[in-house]
Amino acid sequence: LTVIEKLAQRVDGLSIASLARTYPTAHPEINPLDLYRVHLSDVLSKISGVDTSIIYPVVMWTQGLDKGDFVVAVPALRLKGKKPDLLAQEWAGKFPENDPLFKKPVLSGHFMSFFMKAEPLVESIIPLVKQAGKNYGKNHFNGLRDAKDPGSGQKRIIVEFSSPNVAKPFHAGHLRSTIIGSFIANLYEASGWHVVRMNYLGDWGKQYGLLALAYQRNGDEEALKKNPIDHLFKLYVQINSEMTAEKDLIEAQKKEGKNVEALEAASLDEQARQYFKRMTDRDEVVLAQWQRFRDLSIARYKETYSRLNIQFDEFSGESQVAEKSMAKVADEMKEKNVSREDHGAVLVDFTQLLPGKEGKRLGTTVLRKRDGTALYLTRDVCELLGRHKKYDFDHMIYVVASQQDLHLKQLFQIIELLGYKDVAKKCQHINFGLVLGMSTRKGTVKFLDDILKDCADHMHETMRANKEKYAQIEDPEGTADILGISSVMVQDMSGKRINNYTFNMDAMTSFEGDTGPYLQYAHARLCSIRRRVSLSEEDLDSANLSLLKEDHAVNIARMLSQWPDVLQNTLKTLEPATVLTYLFKMTHVISSSYDHLKVVGSEPELMKARMALYDAARTTLANGMRILGLTPLERM
């Protein structure tokens, strides 16, 4: 028997198999709280005569451990007749004293709070976490095409995130997209979906013609190989300022009434235009050059992404959208009257296509300029349909700053207007707010590497402040790097995505408060306890868990039991803060227990039981951190 089957056995007449039949969405082998909910619904149903199918959905989580493990608000059952307060009293009176899983309910008006009994909980949750290990909390049923059929195959999702622009700065919007996107990809993976991590580079347009010109004139092969992102950016900045000076000169001459035709024809702007024209005409020589810049940049990006535990499955990008398929989509749009021509340009006028407010909100937008260049939106339309063809996805998420809300609304709307309503329905924009005041000590932020380096340096200084501790750290550089990354990420994920926040180096690298370093410290401390006691894995497996009677111990077990529910709920909110808030609550419960539940120095049996508890806590904490994209530190 599994631990969960044993837990079910405590309840008369409850078997996992029968439970699965009545509640197809309950998976107690993965989430023991499902079993508790089912049992509670059964008991309350017997007492009240209300059907379990009505009770089960209103068994809710509580605000905190002091409010119980579950709460039922009697009015939520929508019963006619008796006052809810009185019903609550009546049912509480009838609740069996000797229920195998729950204590007698605690009442507050029409709220009934339920607390789990200590022994069955600790005896099942600790072994369950130990057995599941890295998989504790994951629920692969969520990703099944048919939730009732384990053989039905995985659903597919594309998560598009990060998407920086080659030769341009990696700004806060890209940073947030990277952090949040990676989290969402991890979350879906943990929920059993097949995930494609996609990066859609900004790598096409006249400016890349300009960049190529810059390289022809001032490029340095060695510098390019050494740090392509840096070198290309420098070249780009340089030629851009030259071009601006040139434009100013031309303007000035124009004002003086001079003929500027010759100047314009020889200008950088015109050369860039011609160069880019060769790119779009698929001239092999210039394309090979561009491909090289792109490949080298991607190789460099990959190094940085791997520091954040991110591996992309595909580097797509604006350059990868073929002119041919864009021409096809353009024809289709014209045919279906989605777009129309206006003075040689092609545009979509939503105000005419959609009645009322929605049309006004979406306005009018240009797809193709008079000179024939396709714009950002056209590429996205084409790319979206291409991805659907290639991957046949069930869902696609775009993780892009809220500044592009309108752009993505227009995109999805165009897809719908073209008649692909089913495809449009599968697409979702996950947006987020701004980061205010983000700058490194060397000035404004340019690249992801600069941000991470700066945070690592800051962290390193903080660590040095405690000389004694610092001396004990084996790899201070590496540790500071991970702590720095954790600082940035936790700060970013602390609030709701849509909120703006201020980049605050001092606050985020502090060990006090709900910060990245604090979370890492909580994990490292659990690891250090494990190292200090000489107990084998068998010792932990054979521990007498019924010794864990103290409130502090039971509260940790109660926190651990919530993790599968938290993960399940996060799939609905898609907010990293849902996970993070839980992890901080858990670490607070753990850290307040250390004085009461000593491991080192306790008598052997107690030591084993407590160590097994802390070990389960460590596993759960680490699992949560990994979903967020953090690397749990074992020492610091």
Ligand code: ARG
């Ligand atoms: N490269 C774009 C930017 O930096 C973000 C791309 C967003 N994704 C998309 N499919 N449009 O603004």
